Amino acid sequence: MTNALIAALSTAFAIWLWTGPDPATTRLSKLTSTQQKPQWHSLSRRLTRPNPTRRADAWRQASVELCQALSAELSAGRTPGEALTRAIAAVDFPDPESLRPILAAARDGGDVSAALIAATPPQGGEGLRQLAACWEVSITVGAGLAALVERVATTLRTAQAHRQDVAAQLAGPRTTAKMLAILPALGLLMAAALNMHPLSFLFGSLPGLACLIAGITLDACGLLWTNRMATQAQS
The missing domain is CATH 1.20.81 (Receptor-associated Protein)
Known part of the structure; x- marks a missing residue:
């Protein structure tokens, strides 16, 4: 039951990262305005700074x-x-x-x-x-x-x-890459539902830990590679 709960939370977190809102550029006042910005506005602008x-x-x-x-x-x-x-x-x-x-x-x-x-x-x-x-x-x-x-x-x-046309054409491959990135988390959830104790294997043994590190590394490399190709295509 505990493994299933942890797997469910991990899956929910992965889906949130995938579907969460992208940082957006904060609307700024006109250049001619001399009004002092409130402190919370500066903090909000730093938190929403675009990539x-x-x-x-x-x-x-x-x-x-x-x-x-x-x-x-x-x-x-x-x-x-x-x-x-x-x-x-x-x-x-x-x-x-x-x-x-x-x-x-x-x-x-x-x-x-x-x-x-x-x-x-x-x-x-x-x-x-x-x-x-x-x-x-x-x-x-x-x-x-x-x-x-x-x-x-x-x-x-x-x-x-x-550039907008290229970005629209790349939206599909980017979405597919993100979906593939969260499949391991869904696999953990399914394994936990079948009472296979995947987290005990991943965190409780050296082979499991090696599989976990290798999987996370390959997953991250896949996302970075896809993002790099998409960025080069847009430049």
Whole structure:
């Protein structure tokens, strides 16, 4: 009875890990807001910090929205600095604090291109780098910034749509890998229900302990391998 209870709890924990909610990017206030965040909000943001892949996707999506907003502001007749300031304030970025130097450069007539490059994250910063190149070309040769930004926005939207299509195609293999990962726990539950005492074997003998370590290792390697292949396919 005890073995069956332990096996049931292990299975429930494995299913919870599989089906539990993924960390989501916390919605942040606008960059122009100076209101002090409560302490519990900072703790919540740290606890819900997305993994590198999700963070890179958030930066790419924010870059697309920034280029679209900037193109609209420029088309409305605003100056580049004012248009960039308004566009940044209208977009929710994963790390808005890192964009404050860009706002300062845009307001004070500084080197916006250099500020964009400095704020570019290691992953997911392709859009900001392309925007910095557009800004530099516009200043150097006098090209129309609105047209350049619109082309960058179109390119980023196309790339984002491709990544989403690949992610949708990889959803099935990822789900299958997670399901296979919890099958050993289900096997323990079935063995305990048949009064075969699997936990006594696994934890009470050297061969059982070796089987347990080997099984956990292979299970973890399978999940890591599947995740690595999926990540490479999306990059």
